[in-house]
Amino acid sequence: MIQILGLVLLLGFPAQQVAPGQAVVPDPEQFEATAPTDDPELEADVRKLARQLRCPTCQALSIADSPSELAREMEGVIRQRLQAGMTPEEVRESFVASYGEWVLLSPNPSGFNLLVYFLPLVVLLIGGVIIFVGVRRWLLNPTVEEAAPIE
Amino acid sequence: MSTKRMVLGFLITIPIIALLATAMDRDPRAIPSPLPGREAPSFSLPVMLTTAPHSVTSPGPGEAVNLEELRGDVVVVNFWASWCLSCRTEHVPLSQLAEQYADEEVHFFRILYNDRAPNAAGLIERMGGQSYPTLLDTRSSTAIQYGLTGVPETFFIGRDGKVAHKQVGPVHHDLIVEWIERLLAEEWSPEVQGP
Numbered sequence: 403m404i405q406i407l408g409l410v411l412l413l414g415f416p417a418q419q420v421a422p423g424q425a426v427v428p429d430p431e432q433f434e435a436t437a438p439t440d441d442p443e444l445e446a447d448v449r450k451l452a453r454q455l456r457c458p459t460c461q462a463l464s465i466a467d468s469p470s471e472l473a474r475e476m477e478g479v480i481r482q483r484l485q486a487g488m489t490p491e492e493v494r495e496s497f498v499a500s501y502g503e504w505v506l507l508s509p510n511p512s513g514f515n516l517l518v519y520f521l522p523l524v525v526l527l528i529g530g531v532i533i534f535v536g537v538r539r540w541l542l543n544p545t546v547e548e549a550a551p552i553e
Numbered sequence: 554m555s556t557k558r559m560v561l562g563f564l565i566t567i568p569i570i571a572l573l574a575t576a577m578d579r580d581p582r583a584i585p586s587p588l589p590g591r592e593a594p595s596f597s598l599p600v601m602l603t604t605a606p607h608s609v610t611s612p613g614p615g616e617a618v619n620l621e622e623l624r625g626d627v628v629v630v631n632f633w634a635s636w637c638l639s640c641r642t643e644h645v646p647l648s649q650l651a652e653q654y655a656d657e658e659v660h661f662f663r664i665l666y667n668d669r670a671p672n673a674a675g676l677i678e679r680m681g682g683q684s685y686p687t688l689l690d691t692r693s694s695t696a697i698q699y700g701l702t703g704v705p706e707t708f709f710i711g712r713d714g715k716v717a718h719k720q721v722g723p724v725h726h727d728l729i730v731e732w733i734e735r736l737l738a739e740e741w742s743p744e745v746q747g748p
Contacts, residue, residue: 458584458702458703472701475692479692479697499591500587501584504585
């Protein structure tokens with residue numbers, strides 16, 4: 403016989419008082435623990451980190467910009483970890499450890515990621531050289547091959 | 554066309570084609586997880602409900618499940634929600650296999666994600682119960698530690714406490730059995746590998 407017949411539906415029922423055979427319902431006060439604080443410095447750090455991290459359930463949105471519930475929870479986790487004494491860099495790395503570098507809206511400039519930063523410059527440089535050489539050649543020898551007359 | 558121009562053309566087009574070919578091989582929606590091969594994030598979560606008989610290895614509602622204490626056993630952790638339709642399809646194989654492996658060193662847990670406990674309890678009751686515990690993850694802190702991007706997602710944790718496989722989307726009978734058998738067959742010694 404299913405043991406959820408004694409389901410306790412009262413919100414706020416503490417887990418410690420639940421007898422076996424009853425289902426536990428989360429305490430809503432637990433959700434308040436990660437609400438914004440009055441500390442402007444801490445909140446500035448939370449917002450800065452939230453702008454750098456990608457919301458996993460959205461399309462190319464940061465946690466700060468996302469209205470999703472998971473994004474709010476992630477913001478709460480950022481706040482919690484900063485309050486626990488972690489530095490912003492450590493908090494950032496803790497999210498990378500769970501989600502991979504994918505979670506960073508701007509990838510770390512190292513390894514293969516360097517391509518993202520340097521490839522546009524290299525392409526621009528090559529393009530510039532090609533244009534320079536072409537224009538120079540044309541200026542030195544501006545003769546244009548004449549098209550064969552149509553008979 | 555001169556040889557020089559041909560070589561230049563190849564030098565420009567071949568890297569572009571190679572880059573496109575590599576990108577075509579990848580699913581742009583797939584998010585690679587860094588967890589497989591790494592230590593599974595620890596958790597200590599209360600049991601919301603279970604229909605299994607309570608025992609030391611199968612805790613009852615309100616009791617906490619601590620992943621650290623299960624080191625040496627195989628653990629299957631499935632994140633789900635009552636509003637997730639795919640999660641319903643995997644309910645039967647997960648529940649059946651949890652019963653089948655009850656006497657072995659295998660533990661099944663479902664972690665409720667972004668859902669209300671009464672909704673989850675109601676659905677489990679309608680589906681005929683669940684032979685293993687559903688755990689509560691208030692504030693989704695465990696889900697975030699596991700890099701959850703949606704539900705269902707299932708993690709297979711080996712005897713060494715490391716994540717062996719992450720399955721995005723519903724799991725089916727054969728896949729669950731394959732991973733459990735593979736992980737059960739692995740040699741593990743706490744003396745050698747540490748706690």
